[in-house]
Amino acid sequence: MEEISVSSWSELMGLTARLDGWAFRGQMDARWPLLTSLERYLSAYLPDRSSWRLREERAIRIFRRKAHNYLSDPSVLDNDLRCLALMQHHGAPTRLLDFTKSPFVAVFFAMEQSNCDAAVYALNTPRLFTAAPRDFPDMDRDAIDPRTQGNFERYFQPNTNAVLWVGEPTEMDRRLVAQSGTLVVPGILGRPLDEILQEYGDSDALLKKIVLPRSMRDEAMKALYRMNITNATLFPDLDGLARSIGLELETVWQVDRA
Template sequence: MNFFEEIEFKNWNELKTFFGDKNSSWCFRGQSNYNWKLTTSMDRVEIPFQDLKNYKKEFESYMIRDFKRHTEFHYDNPYLTSTDFQIISLLQHHGAPTRLLDFTQSPYIASFFAIDNCYKECAIYAINYMELLSSTRLLFKNQLDDNSDEINGYKFSGNMSANNVFDKLVLGERQFQFVELVQPFSYFERLVKQQGVFLCQGDLKIDFESNLYSNYLIALENGFSPMYKIKIPSKWRMEILKDLNRMNINNGTLFPGLDGHFKSLKNTFDFSVSDRKEHLTKDYFK
């Protein structure tokens, strides 16, 4: 299933022009391997038996309960853990398997995540999240509306991130096939630094892209913008990383704390080696 419009550019500057033409309604995700699909960490948990197809949803509920039991003394801000949606956001932040997929509102931050560990070809996904929102609303209005409490709650609020809507429509007993942008009420530091947003899959029995396909069909019917998959060759890596570093986009700024700072030293070393190599290969007497 490939419903993305795959595009390539001649150089980094041409790609930056493409980014500049996109308004603030777009979100982006960088992946260091072009062949990887869009998959959530919950997608990557393999369930070998068909009769356990609801196990992921059951385990999600278990993780929320477990989080509430074990993190009481770790967060001073009560708003960070005030709802199940906030807790799922923190589970994602700490590396637990969730139905959320990290995106960013910055194409340049997405470029960093794509190219930093790219050694062949990497990808940036670009999705117009306002049109994604419209496709979800149309999906529930035209195809899934059964006048139930959970769907009526979403129709009236129009906000999947609202606590009562998320709890009933996403975490409730029924599962619906869709993808929607969601944002927690209280942000944590890394999410702010990375200009992060989440795309949330509705049905855990199928993977993220199969959920997204439901939105794609609605988008196709209504003439919405394509969902792009951009190919970037690894030979641009050093040029892009140097340019992003001038924009103050690096591991040190995206991952607050010592881990991010020390990880950024590797790129600093790579820049130094690259600059010395360039200096040594120039013939200043021509």
């Protein structure tokens, strides 16, 4: 994985312009590895990895049994990827990693609440759309597609396949649309994304880590505000509006009284 440090908003703009078609993920601490919420939860509280598959299966099963009470269309639970995306967006630990097709959305998530150097990870999705692990050339994106019935159970839940899939559910929810979101599904829990990508060849060409210094937060957040990238637009509901008020506390427009 190539690591790049930038020092200004204009430098970041120039860099991301050269990564056309890539996907991006912002993390508020540049020291954090690229691990899913499920990996972090299990590692912290249930370190016995031999039980992880059964625990993940149970969590999904419980969600499916109960979530229908809150859904106007419970059929969304039938598709593995849509079910996982729904769990993820409502706060459940899952093996999904949220990315976005917008580098600016990624910068927002990286810097909004950061008090240290943050990072945006850039993933070469155009190349990954046709790539497969070197040792498993038949396991390309189409072959392991978790939207296909049975593939999630076959290729991902065993936690033995060093593969990853990038894409969106066939039908996207409002948050995924608002955030220009895309999802990364790893086949192994407990290994950071950059380690899995080593199975695909040149990891420097597939993943870049862009370090954002704490000193550029003010400049970045003001630029994103002018672009209408706020919690209110990224989470199009009352919760998003309420979360956006924090940034409003920082924003004061000078009034020209001349």
